[in-house]
Amino acid sequence: MTQATLQETANIPPLNEESGERHWRDFFGFSTDHKVIGIQYLVTSFIFYCIGGVMADLVRTELRTPEVDFVTPEVYNSLFTLHATIMIFLWIVPAGAGFANYLIPLMIGARDMAFPRLNAVAFWMIPPAGILLIASLVLGDAPDAGWTSYPPLSLVTGQVGEEIWIMSVLLLGTSSILGSINFVVTLLKMRVPSMGIHQMPLFCWAMFATSALVLISTPVLAGALILLSFDLLAGTTFFNPTGGGDPVVYQHMFWFYSHPAVYIMILPFFGAISEIIPVHSRKPIFGYKAIAYSSLAISFLGLIVWAHHMFTSGIPGWLRMFFMITTMIIAVPTGIKIFSWLATMWGGKIRLNSAMIFAISFVGTFVIGGISGVMLAAVPFDIHVHDTYFVVAHLHYVLFGGSVLGIFAAIYHWFPKMTGRMINEFWGKVHAILTVVGLNMTFLPMHKLGLMGMNRRIAQYDPKFTSLNEICTYGSYILAISTLPFIINAIWSWLYGPKAGNNPWNALTLEWMTTSPPAIENFDKLPVLTTGPYDYGLSKAKEGVPLDDPNPVLSAGPNSVLRANPDPAVAAKSEDSK
Ligand code: HEM
Ligand SMILES: [Cu+2]
Numbered sequence: 001m002t003q004a005t006l007q008e009t010a011n012i013p014p015l016n017e018e019s020g021e022r023h024w025r026d027f028f029g030f031s032t033d034h035k036v037i038g039i040q041y042l043v044t045s046f047i048f049y050c051i052g053g054v055m056a057d058l059v060r061t062e063l064r065t066p067e068v069d070f071v072t073p074e075v076y077n078s079l080f081t082l083h084a085t086i087m088i089f090l091w092i093v094p095a096g097a098g099f100a101n102y103l104i105p106l107m108i109g110a111r112d113m114a115f116p117r118l119n120a121v122a123f124w125m126i127p128p129a130g131i132l133l134i135a136s137l138v139l140g141d142a143p144d145a146g147w148t149s150y151p152p153l154s155l156v157t158g159q160v161g162e163e164i165w166i167m168s169v170l171l172l173g174t175s176s177i178l179g180s181i182n183f184v185v186t187l188l189k190m191r192v193p194s195m196g197i198h199q200m201p202l203f204c205w206a207m208f209a210t211s212a213l214v215l216i217s218t219p220v221l222a223g224a225l226i227l228l229s230f231d232l233l234a235g236t237t238f239f240n241p242t243g244g245g246d247p248v249v250y251q252h253m254f255w256f257y258s259h260p261a262v263y264i265m266i267l268p269f270f271g272a273i274s275e276i277i278p279v280h281s282r283k284p285i286f287g288y289k290a291i292a293y294s295s296l297a298i299s300f301l302g303l304i305v306w307a308h309h310m311f312t313s314g315i316p317g318w319l320r321m322f323f324m325i326t327t328m329i330i331a332v333p334t335g336i337k338i339f340s341w342l343a344t345m346w347g348g349k350i351r352l353n354s355a356m357i358f359a360i361s362f363v364g365t366f367v368i369g370g371i372s373g374v375m376l377a378a379v380p381f382d383i384h385v386h387d388t389y390f391v392v393a394h395l396h397y398v399l400f401g402g403s404v405l406g407i408f409a410a411i412y413h414w415f416p417k418m419t420g421r422m423i424n425e426f427w428g429k430v431h432a433i434l435t436v437v438g439l440n441m442t443f444l445p446m447h448k449l450g451l452m453g454m455n456r457r458i459a460q461y462d463p464k465f466t467s468l469n470e471i472c473t474y475g476s477y478i479l480a481i482s483t484l485p486f487i488i489n490a491i492w493s494w495l496y497g498p499k500a501g502n503n504p505w506n507a508l509t510l511e512w513m514t515t516s517p518p519a520i521e522n523f524d525k526l527p528v529l530t531t532g533p534y535d536y537g538l539s540k541a542k543e544g545v546p547l548d549d550p551n552p553v554l555s556a557g558p559n560s561v562l563r564a565n566p567d568p569a570v571a572a573k574s575e576d577s578k
Contacts, residue, residue, distance in 0.1 A: 020519045021420065030124065032116035033520060037123050038102025039418060042411075044123075045094040048130050049404075052086035053480060055079050060442075060476040066463045076459040077144035078161070082137055084147035085165065088261065089172040090130045092403045096268035097122075097179045099410055100207045102418065104183060106511035107201045109192030109529075111521045114185040122178035129171040136164040146457060148254060151228060151239035151247045159232055166225045166232075173218045176264075180211035187211075194529040198289065201509050201533045205292040206271025209299035213260045213267075216303060221257035224250055248313050255306035263302040265399060266366075267295060269406025270337055273359050276413045277341050278534050279507040280356040281348030285534040287340035294333035301330045311379050312386045320379050327377035334370060338363060351505075354428030358409035361436045365401025369394055372447065387457070390450025396443040408435070408486070415490070416504045420516040421497030427489040434482030441475025509533055 026036055027043070059079050062070040071079065101119065105112055113119045136142040143165035145154035154162050187208050191200065228250065230236040237243025239250040278285040285291065307315060307323040341363055350356060372394040376382050385391060408431070415423045445468040454465045461469070503512040510527060511518070 020515070020517050022517070030120055032112070032120050034101050034105050034113045034116065034119060035418075035518065035522075037119055038098050038100075040123055041094050041098025041101055041126070044126060044130075045091045045098060048086050048090035048094075050483065051134060052083050052091055053483065055083040055086070057476050057480050059083060060473040062459050063461075063469050064473040066461050066466055066469075068459045071459070073459050074144060077146075077157075077457070078137055078142035080457065081143050081146055081165075082133060085133060085143070085169070086130070087399070088147065088265065089169060090126065090133075092265040092399065092407070093172070093176055093261070094126055095403075095407050096207075096210065096265065097176065099203075099268060099272060099414070100183055100210075101179070103414070103511055104186055104204060104207060105190065106514065106518060106522055107204055107509055108187065108190060108195055109510055109523060109527045110186065110190035111523065113182045114190055115182050118178055119182050122175045122182070125171050125175035125178075129168040129175070132164055132171075133168045136161055148251075148258070149228070150254075151231065151245075151250050152241060154228065155231055155240055162232055163229065166229050170222055170225055173222055176214050177218050180214040183207050183211040184215070192526055192529065194527075198292075199529050199532050200292075201271075202274035202285065202288070202291055202295075203268075203271035206267045206274070206295045209295040210264050210267040213264050213299050213302060217257040217260040217264075220253050224253035224257075227253075248310070248315070251310050251313055252307065255309045256303075259306040259309065260302045262398065263298055265403045266406070267298065269362070269403055269410065270295065270298075272406055272410040272413070273341060273362055274337070275509065276355055276359045276409055277344050278536065279413070279505050280351040280353065280359070281345045282351070282536060283344055283348040284536050285340065286343035286346075287336065288532065288534065290336050291340050294336040297333035298330060301326060301333070305330060308377055308382070311382045324377055324379050328374060331370065331374050338367060338370075353412070353425055354423070354432050355409050355412035357429060357432040358405050358412060358435075361432065362402060362405040362409055365397055365405060365436075365439065369397030369399075369401050372397065385450050387455055388450035389446040389454045389456055392456050393443050393446035393450060396439075396446070400439050400443065405435070405439075408432070411490075413505070414511075415493070416500030417511055417516050417518070419494045419497070420500055421493050421495075422500050422504060423493040423497060424489050427485045431482055431486040431489070434478060434485075438475050438478035438482050442472050442479055443475075445469075445471050445475075508536065 020035065022036060026033075027040055031037060031040075058071065059076065062068070062076055062079075064070075068076070101113070101123075104110075133143075141158060141160040141164070143149065143154075143158070143161040145157045145162065149162065149165060187200070187204055227236075227238040231238055231240050231245070237245035239245045239247045241247060274285060274291055305323055305327045307319060308327045311320050311323075345360075372390070376385070376391065376394055412423060412428055415421075449465055449468050449472075452465065454461055500516045502515055504516075505512070513527065514522060
């Protein structure tokens with residue numbers, strides 16, 4: 001990057017006079033500011049990540065040896081049940097909502113979300129739901145039927161624990177639905193007039209696709225849990241075979257939500273990666289429309305694959321065939337994203353900072369998870385490895401190797417905008433490298449354990465699995481250690497890091513056209529767009545010459561928010577749209 005170019009963009013006055021420095025107390029209050037709520041989601045979900053991570057390491061400590069010698073089998077069952085429930089409903093899903101809350105209004109030129117108070121209510125449902133779950137472990141009556149809570153097991157393992165699990169997940173599901181209503185209405189109704197859908201940043205497309213999935217599938221999970229509650233408390237037999245109920249119906253309802261849930265956990269970070277890679281490759285995104293529509297395709301297909309979790313539950317062969325084929329098709333829109341990201345990096349001038357190291361690792365490890373996913377979609381193979389560590393390996397490569405690495409890439413990328421400070425890059429890289437080493441050491445051997453026949457959800461196992469389990473356990477300790485430099489770095493940099501300025505990455509989407517952190521109302525004057533969101537030196541880029549060409553032709557776009565439109569008519573119209 002030539003100094004001149006950076007200087008040119010850096011000197012462009014932000015679209016707000018005063019930055020919105022917040023007092024720390026604001027983050028503990030009932031704020032309706034989407035930026036405060038976004039950060040509340042991120043910090044709260046990160047705390048739950050740490051708690052879920054400690055539980056995972058306790059599980060791994062028990063699994064270091066073949067005998068049951070660390071926790072009792074009952075506690076072991078509760079630990080992995082809570083570990084998974086926390087990681088899914090209290091870390092990854094809320095973290096996605098956190099970034100969406102913070103970024104969507106800024107990216108589309110709005111002053112806030114469509115329903116700010118509803119937004120705050122959706123957030124404040126999360127802490128009590130989490131505290132309830134963790135309290136159940138402390139009080140010794142935790143859920144222990146796995147995060148799937150399949151009846152009839154969940155009807156006999158312990159009423160109180162199971163009911164706490166149901167209530168907590170119902171609260172979290174409601175929070176997710178309320179958040180998604182806000183995202184959809186804001187994206188459809190609050191964009192600046194000059195932003196057509198094909199000028200919308202890809203993160204916004206991904207969040208639209210995610211929210212549609214949440215709104216369609218979460219109510220079905222709520223239905224299943226309410227019926228399960230009746231079976232538990234009121235003696236009905238919807239899923240209880242002793243009274244003529246059918247537990248497989250519960251599985252259909254549970255997975256009708258829980259498979260889309262994996263896309264609810266990955267799509268927001270697909271969107272974030274589509275923002276991060278072009279900025280740090282200094283090249284326009286490859287295949288904007290293909291990436292945008294692949295999010296919608298994944299969203300649609302994600303609703304018609306759920307029974308690939310039930311290939312061994314006795315469903316008919318023709319149904320298995322249908323779900324095998326739909327599951328394999330979903331690899332196509334996912335592949336479109338992967339190859340577009342690679343094409344964007346190709347020939348770029350890559351700035352290998354922490355955000356980019358996490359982003360590139362995300363692509364690598366997610367592909368490993370994706371490939372094992374296609375293998376598991378094949379009925380003959382799945383019948384052999386269902387409920388083994390091959391499945392545990394797969395889900396961690398897509399959820400840890402995917403979502404968690406995506407979360408960290410997004411944190412390092414938008415940290416300057418959110419805090420007004422630069423995070424320390426040296427410790428960021430230490431965090432990234434330790435995380436990538438730790439995750440592969442923890443989860444790669446699990447593929448082999450699964451192929452060798454080691455079942456999941458057991459604390460005691462055949463001694464022939466010991467050496468690989470030892471590697472997994474030490475890997476999980478490295479993962480725990482890797483989080484420490486991040487925590488110290490984030491707190492220290494937030495308090496004392498060098499000032500970031502408005503646009504340290506010289507990025508071109510709207511959130512970078514405000515101060516860091518942005519003003520309370522984001523923009524004093526509403527921006528007007530003239531070109532697409534990623535047109536880095538468009539003409540040059542088309543020839544494959546990176547933006548950093550010393551004589552770049554800096555187009556007046558993208559999002560040429562660089563100049564507020566003096567045309568009172570437009571300004572008036574944008575006022576009306578609020
Ligand atoms: C921090 C590092 C992590 C480690 C060391 C870890 C370890 C484990 C282990 C060993 C199990 C299998 C327990 C068993 O079947 O007996 C497990 C299960 C599971 N983990 Fe993780 N995990 C980690 C992070 C995550 C993350 C980020 C997610 C994301 C959502 C996640 C989701 C799950 C799920 C869904 C299960 C299945 C639980 C069940 O069978 O009910 N884990 N984890
Ligand atoms: Cu699935």
